[in-house]
Amino acid sequence: MSATLTVTDRxxxxxxxxxxxxxxxxxxxxxxxxxxxxxxxxxxxxxLKVQRNAVILGHNYMEPALFHSVPDFVGDSLDLxxxxxxxxKDVIVFCGVKFMAETxxxxxxxxxxxxxxxxxxxxxAASITAADVRALKARLPGVPVVTYVNxxxxxxxxxxxxxxxxxxxxxxxxxxxDTVIFLPDEYLAKNVARDTGKHIIFPTRLAAGNIxxxxxxxxxxxxxxxxxxxxxxxxxxADVAMVRAQFPDVVVLAHPECSPEVVDAADFSGSTNxxxxxxxxxxxxxxxxxxxxxxxxxxxxxxxxxxMVRLCMVRCPHMNQITLEMTRDALKYMQYEIDVPxxxxxRARRAVERMIAIG
Ligand code: SF4
Numbered sequence: 295m296s297a298t299l300t301v302t303d304r305x306x307x308x309x310x311x312x313x314x315x316x317x318x319x320x321x322x323x324x325x326x327x328x329x330x331x332x333x334x335x336x337x338x339x340x341x342l343k344v345q346r347n348a349v350i351l352g353h354n355y356m357e358p359a360l361f362h363s364v365p366d367f368v369g370d371s372l373d374l375x376x377x378x379x380x381x382x383k384d385v386i387v388f389c390g391v392k393f394m395a396e397t398x399x400x401x402x403x404x405x406x407x408x409x410x411x412x413x414x415x416x417x418x419a420a421s422i423t424a425a426d427v428r429a430l431k432a433r434l435p436g437v438p439v440v441t442y443v444n445x446x447x448x449x450x451x452x453x454x455x456x457x458x459x460x461x462x463x464x465x466x467x468x469x470x471x472d473t474v475i476f477l478p479d480e481y482l483a484k485n486v487a488r489d490t491g492k493h494i495i496f497p498t499r500l501a502a503g504n505i506x507x508x509x510x511x512x513x514x515x516x517x518x519x520x521x522x523x524x525x526x527x528x529x530x531x532a533d534v535a536m537v538r539a540q541f542p543d544v545v546v547l548a549h550p551e552c553s554p555e556v557v558d559a560a561d562f563s564g565s566t567n568x569x570x571x572x573x574x575x576x577x578x579x580x581x582x583x584x585x586x587x588x589x590x591x592x593x594x595x596x597x598x599x600x601x602m603v604r605l606c607m608v609r610c611p612h613m614n615q616i617t618l619e620m621t622r623d624a625l626k627y628m629q630y631e632i633d634v635p636x637x638x639x640x641r642a643r644r645a646v647e648r649m650i651a652i653g
Contacts, residue, residue: 298540301365301366301367301368302315303366304336304340304363305340305341305343305344305487305644307337307340309333309334309337310333310551311348311592312337312340313329313330313333314335315362316333316359316363317329319358319362319595321360322383322513322608323357324580325420328359329359330544331571331617332351332359332363332409333363334361335496335618335619336360336363336364336394336444336454336618338363338622339363339364339496339618339622339625340345340363341568341626342622342626343364343387343458345625345632346384346385346625346628347383347384347385348383348384348386348387348408348450349367349377349381349383349385349386349387349391350364350366350379350387350389350437350621350623351365351366351374351377351378351386351387351390351397351398351536352364352366352367352368352374352389352390352567353368353370353371353374353388353390353391353394353613354368354369354370354567354570354586354588354589354592355390355412355422355496355586355588355610355613356368356390356588356592357588357613357617358591358592359618360389360547360586360616360617360618360621361404361582362592363586363618364389364618364621365389367591369567370458370460370565370567371393371394371395371443371565372443372563372650373567374388374390374394374398375398375401375443376401376650377396378397378398378407379402380402381402384405384406385405385406385407385408385625385628386402386406386407386408387410387621387624388408388409388632389407389413389420389621390414390476390613390616391409391414391416391491392393392412392414392416392419392446392632393407393416393444393446394448395408395409395446395494395632395634396446396634396642397443397447397450397584397646398566398632399447399632399633399634399639400450400539400607400634400639400642400643400646401565401643401646402420403634403636406628406631407627407631407632407643408624408628408631408632409624410615410616410617410620410621410623410629410630410632411543411615411616411620412417412451413612414613414615414617415437415611415612416523416525416612417442417521417522417523417612418442418444418478418479418522418523418524418551419444419445419478421478421520421522421598422445422477422519422520422521423448423449423451424449424451424452425503425623426448426479426499426503426505426519427439427441427452427453428452428507429498429503429504429505429598430475430477430505430517431475431484431499431505432505433505433507434473434475434517435444436461436589437471437474437475438454438469438471438475438636439452439453439454439455439471439474439475439519439641440454440455440456440457440465440466440469440474440475440476441453441455441456441457441460441477441478441645442456442457442458442459442462442478442479442482443456443457443458443646443649444479444523444583445478447634447638448638449477449478450641450644450646451475451638451639451641451645453477453638453642453645454469454645454649455645455649455652456466456645456646456648457649457650458649459550459551459565460564460565460567461524461649461652462476462482462486463486463490463504463624463640463653464515464652465611465652466486466490466492467490468652472515473514473515473516473517474492474499474515474517475516475517476494476516476517476518476519477518477519477521478520478521478522479519479522479523479551479562480496480518480519480520480521480522481518481523481526481551481552481553482497482550483518483519483555484518484554485550485554485563486516486550487516488516488554488570491517492515492516493513493514493515494517494518494649495514495516495517495518495609496517496518496519496520497517497519497585507546509648513550513651514603515525522551523551524608524610524611525551525585525586525608525609525610526551526584526585526586527552528608529548529553529556530553530556530585531550531555531558531559532585534546534556534559534560534582535559535622536555537582537603541582541603542579542605543578543579543580544580544582544603545561545562545576545578545580545581545582546559546560546561546582547560547561547562547563547564547569547572547581547582547583547584547585547587547609548560548562548584549564549566549569549584550564552584555581556584556586562590565587567586567587567612569583569589570591570593571597573593573597573600574596574597575624578600578617579599579600579601580600580601580602580603581593581600581601581602581603582602582603583602585599586608586609586610587601587608587609588610588613590604590611592644625652628645637644
């Protein structure tokens with residue numbers, strides 16, 4: 295089930311109306327003078343959106359004032375890409391990071407896709423190159439390659455199929471092969487290996503672009519990669535224990551990019567959309583979200599009768615690049631356009647569409 299939300303159309307709202315809505319949702323933890331400035335910017339963005347015939351997609355990790363004022367849809371990267379694929383607007387502004395904007399372009403190549411900041415990268419996507427995937431395939435000929443959607447287009451193009459954090463185990467099992475290459479998130483791979491009962495090994499990247507497996511690496515069914523999300527790798531079992539000691543009734547939710555030990559210590563593990571649904575549909579009154587800070591703020595604003603324990607240690611520095619000012623400038627100056635070479639786009643699309651067919 296998709297948790298992408300179509301949000302209120304705010305294009306006809308005045309600055310005062312946007313401001314009042316932001317105060318109602320975010321006033322508890324954001325100074326009102328700051329929300330006034332944000333409301334003025336949001337009004338400008340919404341006017342430009344109409345003039346450019348644009349759609350704005352807002353990832354769950356966007357900073358709260360942006361998240362609650364300008365997107366037409368909010369959600370996780372895959373669901374937003376589906377919205378991008380279906381839009382009839384001329385321009386898609388992706389308030390997220392570069393690999394997400396690339397996926398939008400791959401799925402709807404005739405539209406202009408804008409990313410408000412070219413600094414919005416991703417430590418996980420940057421952990422692997424297309425040449426790395428080719429080296430793995432040369433070392434393990436015939437073994438299918440599953441690639442997490444948090445990768446760049448040229449890496450997707452080398453893959454047989456993509457996956458998200460919510461369908462990763464289903465994608466691996468759908469292949470029906472003895473061995474699978476699963477890239478690039480180490481922790482997601484370990485969590486999937488455990489869920490599917492597979493033994494996983496991690497290769498070593500050698501000089502000259504070669505890949506080494508080790509003599510002791512016998513009888514494996516998954517080959518991973520040592521990529522990590524710089525946000526989710528920071529949560530520890532000690533963090534969970536500390537919060538449980540202070541709040542015995544807390545329900546702990548961990549993103550599958552957290553380590554297997556942290557996932558074990560949590561009550562629930564799922565994608566950002568799955569976490570959102572869990573909070574909405576579970577009667578508990580207090581939650582700890584082991585994921586990016588802004589998402590906790592955004593879920594708290596949407597569920598004012600529930601308490602989110604703030605363990606906000608890490609704001610994703612890449613998501614944090616995207617602001618209302620930059621979104622306004624993206625529409626004003628039509629920057630920064632994301633393009634992908636056609637040959638890469640066509641091969642990457644096959645891997646993404648194969649995943650979408652699985653669900
Ligand atoms: S939260 Fe992690 S996976 Fe997501 S963009 Fe930031 S670094 Fe990449």
